[in-house]
Amino acid sequence: MKVRNQKYLTAFGENLKQLIDQKKKTPEDVAALGNIETKQVYRVINGEHSATLSIIIAIATGLEVHPKKLFDFDID
Amino acid sequence: MKVRNQKYLTAFGENLKQLIDQKKKTPEDVAALGNIETKQVYRVINGEHSATLSIIIAIATGLEVHPKKLFDFDID
DNA sequence: CAATTAATTGTCAAAAATGACAATTTTATT
DNA sequence: AATAAAATTGTCATTTTTGACAATTAATTG
Secondary structure (H helix, E strand, O other), X not given: OOOXXXXXXXXXXHHHHHHHHHOOOOHHHHHHHHOOOHHHHHHHHOXXXXXXXXXXXHHHHHHOOOHXXXXXXXXX | OOOOOHHHXXXXXXXXXXXXXXXXXXXXXXXXXXXXXHHHHHHHHOOOOOOEHHHHHHHHHHHOOOHHHHHOOOOX
């Protein structure tokens, strides 16, 4: 992965994890509803990958939240 | 490109274009400030690619807007 | 309208993300 | 503690994005 903004990716993953918990879902639930691999969800949670827009939208779909919710946090 | 959600990518690009105009910037300005290639910005505007989170964040940086602004629109 | 500059797109190698399944680790149950 | 089930991570081939620069098209100026 291009380490352009690892800090942001980590924060993004933490926020995603919180949202999943708040929704009382599991990464598997999200993946199933979003039609992607479970591993992709974990990769994003862990900040391992700079996920593509397609995956991000799929996760929002699987989470049943508006995509902007995934970005509704601040760093530093 | 994986054609998982071309419709969304197109809408995302249109929204981005509007934001750039509103900010009275050019794709080149955004790219320069975000430290990415100008072509990347055009690719996203045109919905050609499912851009990575890194690129999306770089664009938000270059635009000087909060990343969630890039997702603040609805489809259909 | 020619010439110069700015804006946008093409190309392709290199790098990175995705998908599919296996493997491992963790958690729950007895 | 052992077993079974669930949750999380590893691997690697395939597909896709990114970066760098060239090439083209559009806009502006003289």
